[in-house]
Amino acid sequence: MIKQILNDIDQNQAEIIAGLRKLIEMESSDGKATKAQEFVLKELKEMGFMTECFREDERSSSQVDYSPNRF
Amino acid sequence: MNEVHLKWIIPPTDFEYHPEAYNVAGTIKGKGTVPSLMLFSHIDTEAENYFGKFENPYQSTIHDGKIIGLGASDDKGGVAMMLYAVKTLLKYVPQLPYDLCVMSILGKHGGGFGTLSALMKGYTGENSIYLHPAETGHGFAEIKNISLGVVDLDISVKGKPGKLHDDLSEGVNAAVLISYLVTYLEKYNQQMRDKNRFDFGSFKGEPSFILNVGTIEAKGGYGGINQRAKCCVRIRFYKPLTIEGVVEDLSKYLKECCEKEGKVNFADVIIERGSFRATPAQVETEDPFVQLIEKKITDVTGIHQFIHQYHGGSDIRLPMLYGKSHCVGIGPACALPQQNSGQMEWISIDDYINGVKILASILFEYCNFDQK
Structure with a gap:
């Protein structure tokens, strides 16, 4: 089956390349990622994923990632 | 650790996401x-x-x-x-x-x-x-x-104004003081790189410690005596070192250098948390x-x-x-x-x-x- 999977990817190269180009053309610098995320969200939903969108500004790595004795 | 000199300030806000951005x-x-x-x-x-x-x-x-x-x-x-x-x-x-x-x-x-x-x-x-x-x-x-672990630090030092803005007979220029501190930091880097090496993997034998002085900042112009100067330092390190341990050790080293060399009063040195730290x-x-x-x-x-x-x-x-x-x-x-x-x-x-x-x-x- 792995050969079929790899062959499938080869057959769909044009779509895979177009998909990345589409993502690039969706503005997402300076912390804006909304349009590109909408694309990702739609794709995941179509594949049958349970999805969640979230944002937690109160937590930054500076606050949490400081546990010298914990690990 | 000297609590007076080591001030962990509130989390930095140097980057903000667009209000609508999400994961x-x-x-x-x-x-x-x-x-x-x-x-x-x-x-x-x-x-x-x-x-x-x-x-x-x-x-x-x-x-x-x-x-x-x-x-x-x-x-x-x-x-x-x-x-x-x-x-x-x-x-x-x-x-x-x-x-x-x-x-x-x-x-x-x-x-x-x-x-x-x-x-x-x-x-x-x-x-x-x-x-x-x-x-x-x-x-x-x-x-x-x-x-690697990461800890960013802002290390600043206070100078002293002279009677006039460019009076060096009584004033102490913080830009000169920070240059001494940068020298100490470079020595510390070398010492730690010699001591801390990867003992496994693709980089076996190479240093697992990197201290980089990214920015040196003083704003006295051409003739003014700086009353404060700062350098931004990023330290990357590996186990068994920890964020807290690295900061304590560096603070101690700088104190020793200041006391030994007599060029910088350690009481005028402030070590603050920078923007990033990672275990x-x-x-x-x-x-x-x-x-x-x-x-x-x-x-x-x-x-x-x-x-x-x-x-x-x-x-x-x-x-x-x-x-x-x-x-x-x-x-x-x-x-x-x-x-x-x-x-x-x-x-x-x-x-x-x-x-x-x-x-x-x-x-x-x-x-x-x-x-x-």
């Missing part, structure tokens, strides 16, 4: 006969004008076997690889034996707003892959399995999950020799530290503007397609994965 996580429940798996990469890019070279950053072009555009490699290429690999796999294996989590996250601020937030919400996998290009340019020959983490190269990834890369690309690479504060640390996950970073050949003389960001089309194949192969083979 996306998707999960598929499997049969549960194989350990869970998580894939993640970041959707946001560098700022449009970060490198000042993009005439139209949101235009993608194809040239010389490359897809060129802002985010091509960092890290929309990673997001696209995840989507197309998973999509292909699910066509052939609609009912997975493992729980699969796929995340497109916000990557800035050391993963604090993205990967870390997701982990704190409970998203993880017993094994995980961070799809991100190798910043070193190694492409799929690089297995990112070590995340070191690592997954062993002998880990069965690492072995599986390497095997699939070899199958697709023919690469046999791997570089087990360290990075400073990589997102791979977060699933390891907070999600109990074996996490590895892999990615295609690409160029980031900072490694490409400020020129365009690109991703190799062949390697991008190979990346989808590698990931799909891993996802497929993982259906029979045995962690032992």
Whole structure:
């Protein structure tokens, strides 16, 4: 089956390349990622994923990632 | 530690996301006969004008076997690889034996707003892959399995005004004092690099400690005596060193230097927390999950020799530290503007397609994965 999977990817190269180009053309610098995320969200939903969108500004790595004795 | 000199200030706010930006996580429940798996990469890019070279950053072009555009490699290429690999796999294996989590996250601020937030919400996998290009340019020959600890520090020193603004007979110029401190920092760096070396892996014998003075700041103009000068320092380190231990040790060293040399009064030195800190983490190269990834890369690309690479504060640390996950970073050949003389960001089309194949192969083979 792995050969079929790899062959499938080869057959769909044009779509895979177009998909990345589409993502690039969706503005997402300076912390804006909304349009590109909408694309990702739609794709995941179509594949049958349970999805969640979230944002937690109160937590930054500076606050949490400081546990010298914990690990 | 001298509490007067070491002030941990409130978290810095040097980066803010657009109010509407958000993370996306998707999960598929499997049969549960194989350990869970998580894939993640970041959707946001560098700022449009970060490198000042993009005439139209949101235009993608194809040239010389490359897809060129802002985010091509960092890290929309990673997001696209995840989507197309998973999509292909699910066509052939609609009912997975493992729980699969796929995340497109916000990557800035050391993963604090993205990967870390997701982990704190409970998203993880017993094994995980961070799809991100190798910043070193190694492409799929690089297995990112070590995340060095990081601590950023702002070290400042107070000067003393003279009777007149340029009176050096009574005044003390902080710009001169900071130059002494930078000399001490360089000595400390050398001492720590001699003492701390990797005792395993691709970088065995090389220093596992890096202290970099990124900025020296004093604003006295040409003739003024600076009453305060600052340098910004990033320290990267590996176990058994810890963030707290490194800061304590450095503080002690600077105090000793100041007292011994007599040029700077340590009471005038202030060490404050900078913008980033990260705890070191690592997954062993002998880990069965690492072995599986390497095997699939070899199958697709023919690469046999791997570089087990360290990075400073990589997102791979977060699933390891907070999600109990074996996490590895892999990615295609690409160029980031900072490694490409400020020129365009690109991703190799062949390697991008190979990346989808590698990931799909891993996802497929993982259906029979045995962690032992």
